[in-house]
Amino acid sequence: MTTETGRSNIIGYLLATGASVSYGASLVLAKQVVEDVPALVGSSIGMIFGMLVLGAISAKDMTRDRKASRRSFVWAGLSGLAAGGGIALMFLAMSKAPVVVVAPMIAVNPLTAILFGQIFIRNMERLTPRILGGALLVVVGVIIISLGRNA
Amino acid sequence: MTGILLALAAALIWGMGNVWVRLALQGMRPTTVSVFSLFIGLLLLFPLALILHWDDVTGITGGVMLTIFFYGMANFLTGRFLNYSSISRIGLNRAIPIVASSPIFALILAVIFLDESVNAFIILGTLVVMAGVLMIVTERR
Numbered sequence: 074m075t076t077e078t079g080r081s082n083i084i085g086y087l088l089a090t091g092a093s094v095s096y097g098a099s100l101v102l103a104k105q106v107v108e109d110v111p112a113l114v115g116s117s118i119g120m121i122f123g124m125l126v127l128g129a130i131s132a133k134d135m136t137r138d139r140k141a142s143r144r145s146f147v148w149a150g151l152s153g154l155a156a157g158g159g160i161a162l163m164f165l166a167m168s169k170a171p172v173v174v175v176a177p178m179i180a181v182n183p184l185t186a187i188l189f190g191q192i193f194i195r196n197m198e199r200l201t202p203r204i205l206g207g208a209l210l211v212v213v214g215v216i217i218i219s220l221g222r223n224a
Numbered sequence: 225m226t227g228i229l230l231a232l233a234a235a236l237i238w239g240m241g242n243v244w245v246r247l248a249l250q251g252m253r254p255t256t257v258s259v260f261s262l263f264i265g266l267l268l269l270f271p272l273a274l275i276l277h278w279d280d281v282t283g284i285t286g287g288v289m290l291t292i293f294f295y296g297m298a299n300f301l302t303g304r305f306l307n308y309s310s311i312s313r314i315g316l317n318r319a320i321p322i323v324a325s326s327p328i329f330a331l332i333l334a335v336i337f338l339d340e341s342v343n344a345f346i347i348l349g350t351l352v353v354m355a356g357v358l359m360i361v362t363e364r365r
Contacts, residue, residue, distance in 0.1 A: 081313055081314075082313070082314055084313055085310050085313030085314030085318070085319065086310075086314065086318075086322065086361050088306045088307075088309045088310035088313060088319075089306070089307070089310035089314065089318075089319045089322035089323050090322060091302070091306040091310075092302075092303050092304075092306035092307040092309075092310055092319075092322075092323045092326075093322060093323050093324075093325050093326045093328075093329055094326075094329045095298050095299070095302040095303035095306060095326075096298070096299060096303045096307075096323065096326035096329075096330075097326040097327065097328065097329025097330035097331075097332070097333060098298040098329065098330070098333055099295055099298035099299035099303055100326065100327070100330035101330055101333045101334050101337065101338065102291060102294055102295040102298055102299075103295055103299075104334075104338070105291050105295075106288070106291055106292055106295050109284075109285075109288040109291070110277070110280050110281075110284060110288060110292070111273075111276070111277045111280055113269065113272060113273045113276065113277060114273045114277045114280050114281055114284075115292050115295060116269060116273075117266065117269045117270045117272075117273040118273075118281075118284070118289070118292050118296070119292050119293075119295045119296030119299060119300055120262050120265060120266050120269065120270075120296065120300050121266060121270070121296070122292070122293050122296035122297065122300070122301075123262055123296040123297065123299065123300025123301040123304065124259055124262035124263055124266065124300065126296075126297065126301050127255065127258055127259050127262070127300070127301045127304075127305060128259045130255075131253075131255030131256065131258075131259065134253045134255040134256055135255065135256045135259060137253070138252045138253055138256040141251045141252045141256070142251050144247075144251070145247075145248050145250065145251030145252045146248075146252075146260065148244045148245075148247040148248035149244070149245075149248035149252060149256070149257045149260040149261050149264075150260065150261070150264045151241070151244040152241045152242075152244035152245040152248055152257065152261045153260060153261030153262065153263065153264030153265040153268075154241075154264055154265065154268060155237045155238060155240055155241025155244060156238070156241050156261055156262075156265045157264070157265030157266070157267075157268040157269045158234075158237050158268060159234045159235075159237045159238040159241065160234075160265070160269060161268065161269060161272060162230050162231070162233050162234035162237065163230075163231065163234040165230050166227045166228075166230035166231040166234060167227070168227075169226045169227035169230060170226070170227020170228060170230075170231070171227075174227060174228060174231075175227055175228075175231040178228055178231035178232050178234075178235060179231050179234055179235055180235075180324070181232075181235050182234075182235040182238040182239050182320075182324070183239075183320045183321045183323075183324040184239070185235050185236050185238065185239025185240070186238070186239040186240075186242040186243065186316055186317075186320045187239075187316070187317050187320070187321075188239065189239050189240050189242075189243045190242075190243055190246070190316045190317060193243050194243055194246060194247065194316075197246065197315070198246070198315055198316050198317050199315070199317065200317050201363060203359055203360070203363045204317050204318060204321075204359075204360055204363055206356075206359055207321055207355075207356040207357065207358075207359030207360035207363070208317070208320075208321040208356065208360070209356070210352050210353065210355050210356025210359065211321040211322075211324050211325055211352075211353050211356035211357060211360075212321075212324070212356075213352055213356075214325075214349045214350065214351070214352030214353030214354075214355075214356060215324060215325070215327050215349065215353060216349070217345055217346075217348055217349030217352060218327045218328070218331065218345070218346050218349035218350060218353070219327065219349075220345055220349075221343050221344075221345025221346035221348075221349055222327075222331070222340075222346060
């Protein structure tokens with residue numbers, strides 16, 4: 074492993090951990106939000122705030138990316154539809170079944186990402202037994218935590 | 225059964241969505257992918273929120289709006305941007321499981337700020353998640 078790659082990996086792991094901390098904080102805040110408004114309303118308005126602030130901060134980046142390929146915009150658009158559709162399905166699931174049932178099902182999403190990655194972009198993603206084992210442990214651990222929190 | 229199928233569908237869609245993010249990041253910066261995906265996601269969710277919960281949307285107080293603002297910053301600004309940036313750096317397979325360990329941080333914050341209690345299940349789950357993350361970050365490329 075070159076020093077350059079090693080440094081990039083460390084930055085990547087720190088960014089992923091930062092995302093995890095942010096999502097963790099958002100889960101706590103979401104608990105407060107849904108006491109006052111339906112989850113769909115809280116999520117939609119939260120998305121508007123997130124988009125506006127991130128858009129304002131990254132206006133220069135977006136200007137540079139305006140000449141990106143049409144295909145890149147299609148992938149980004151599809152990812153947005155998937156993220157929004159996933160949220161809608163999750164809320165729908167929670168209206169039909171208790172959280173203790175829904176949360177473990179939702180928790181398997183890293184495995185579905187890895188599965189689809191292996192099917193569709195295998196040339197871009199390297200999967201080793203160690204990474205798969207680590208992902209499985211994360212999913213099992215998150216399921217145990219969600220069961221423990223709802224026990 | 226319907227609830228389980230819907231939850232599984234959500235997990236499948238999010239999984240596929242992450243593949244699309246990885247593809248989009250080949251030609252765009254993480255910031256642009258984040259903003260564009262939020263915009264498209266909003267086109268789907270906001271009309272639903274207006275149709276299903278019009279009274280709730282129009283009746284939101286300033287205090288609740290502030291909480292939603294902070295929620296939006298944590299989830300859709302820093303969370304999504306850092307998530308996409310990490311995918312761009314270390315790839316989907318290694319980034320997503322680490323990002324998925326967020327319930328541990330939620331738990332820590334809930335214990336600190338919401339006085340949530342911890343039981344043996346939660347401690348066991350946390351240790352299992354940490355073992356998984358450790359396995360991934362100690363993997364040599």
